[in-house]
Amino acid sequence: MNHAEFEWGLIFWNLLLVALLVFLNGVFVAAEFAIVKVRQSRLAQLSGEGSVLARQALRINRKLDAYLSATQLGITMTSLGLGWVGEPAVDDLIVTPLLERFGLAGDNKLSHSVSFIIAFAIVTFLHIVFGELAPKSLAIRRTEGVALWLSWPLHAFYRLFLPVIWLLNHTANLVLRAIGIEPAGETETAHTEEEIRILMSQSAKSGVIDKEEMKLFDNVFEFSDRVAREVMLPRTDMDVLYLNRPFEENLKVVYESRHTRYPVALADKDHIVGFVHISDLLTADPREKHDLRRWLRPILTVPESMEISKVLRLMQKRKSQLAIVIDEYGGTAGMLTAQMILEEIVGEIHDEFDDDLPSVVIKGDVISIDGRMLIEEVNDLLGIEIEDEEVDSIGGWLFRLLEGNVEVGRSVTAHGHVFEIAQAERLRIQRIHVTKAKSAPASDATDAGASGREPVRGRNGEEG
Structure with a gap:
């Protein structure tokens, strides 16, 4: 074998080594991303079905720190090897013959620099x-x-280089502790609520989950932030039976309202003493005199600031379907039922006796909303940002803007929408119609951001 054949053979083996190092680098990179991104639940399922590969992948996924260190070691070793072998091999095979073809090769420093830069760029690209x-x-x-x-x-590589990986991990941990930082472990890889929302949103966009599932998911997260005051039926809407009234009168309330359970008060709603079940009332002879105390059952009371998740757990513990919400002064603020709480997750539940309109009814350009809807729910519905720390409901917000002047037909223009009272009872706004605001001339427009007030229009459209 002459010298030229030996050189070409050496170049060939070097190039083969370069290809192998690039391939191994790719293997370690792919392994690193795969073991982090793969779903542990899916691996557990496949492992339960008898997959040997899934069983091993599951072991790796449960020891992420150690195996990520193995992939990093592999990537570093192959990268260093590529830098050591790759540049000379590419230089000898491609760059030097190319420079000789154009008459640029030589022993001067310039040709060596150009040769190195080109070879380095090619290896880096690969x-x-x-x-x-x-x-x-x-x-x-x-x-x-x-x-x-x-x-x-990956497991074989990890076992082969276990002493080196152990040494590198412990050295890195010592360095972190020396500067006052505690090393993170596998248990600290949990996602925040916002990260989970982003992941679920991406899954919804890609069609992995549908809109209804996404809505349920959002409701679950918002459920934990809700308090009794935001979900309760206000005291003004409560149907209550009274101990100081005739049985026939109480029975009339039952026939008209058709609920399953009724709070029972002494003389007013601030003195709730228990509740009765409709089955007890309907089995009693209406011609006889009855005292509601004979059917009275203890009722759960909760503060208006209590989270509804805690209220639900309390209801489950006490085996109660009903709770009275108490304000900071000890008076009755409203009432909660288990159904109301569950509706915060699954949406509104209607039965054959419900005559009320849904919270949101869309007809053409008009969106009809319940005055009791929470401001944040209206914000999500309309894509706006109403902020008011004093009230929770959209009806309460509109009431404040109208300064208590509640009248059907009165409206407020705010956040690019017109909010018009569609239904009211005395001072309580029951239903609001929302439409997109038409662009007004600059001279007539009121800048809410500057003045803090929006145009308020009366029944006939005049500003008030």
Whole structure:
């Protein structure tokens, strides 16, 4: 074998080594992304079905710190090897012959510098494209398959270099502790609420989950933030039976309202003493005199600031379907039922006796909303940002803007919408019609941001 054949043979083996190092770098990169992104629940399912690969991948996923260190070690080793072998091999095979072809080769420093820069650029390109980007994209798009097929090779590499990985991990932890930072572990990889919302939103956009599932998911998160005051039926809407009234009169309330359970008060709603079940009342002879005390059952009372999740747990513990909400002064603020709380998650539940309109009714350009809807729910519905720390409901907000002048037909223009009272009872706004505000001339427009007030229009459209 002459010298030229030996050199070409050496170049060939170096190039083969370069290709192998790029491939191994890609394997470690793909493994790193796959073991992080793969769903542990899916691996557990496959493992339960008898998949050996899934069983090994599950073990790796449960020891992420250690195996991520293994992938990092592999990436570092292959990258260093690529830098050591790749540049000379590419220089000898591609760059030097190319420079000789154009008469630029020589022993001067300039030709060596140009040769090094070109060879380095080519190796870097191969490293990034085939050793980083392509494997990463493959692992993201085929997470499950990559995690399964690379589980055993990664485990073998981990076992082979376990002493080195252990030393590197402990050294890194010592450095972190020396500067006052506690190393993170697998148990600290939990997602925040906002991160989970983003993940679920992306899943909804890609069609993995439908809109109804996404709505339920949002409701679950918002459920934990709700308090009794925001969900309760206000005291003005409560149907109450009174101990100081004739049985026939109380029975008339039952026939008209058709509820299952009724709070019972002494003389007013601030003195609730218990509740009665409709079955007890309907089985009694209406021609006889009856005292509601004979059917009276203890009723749960909760403060208006209590979270509804805690109220629900309390109801379950006490086996109660009804709770009276008490304000800060000890008076009755409203009433909560188990159904009201559950509706915060699953949406409104109507039965054959419900005559009320749904909270939201859309007819053409008009959105009819219940005055008791929470401001934040209206914000989500309309895509606006009403803020008011004094009231919780949209009816209360409109009442404040109208300064208590409640009259059907009166309206307020705010946040690009017209809010018009559609139904009211005395001073309580029951239903509001919302429409998009038409652009007004600049001279007639009121800048709410500057003045703090919006145009208020009366029944006939005049400003008030």
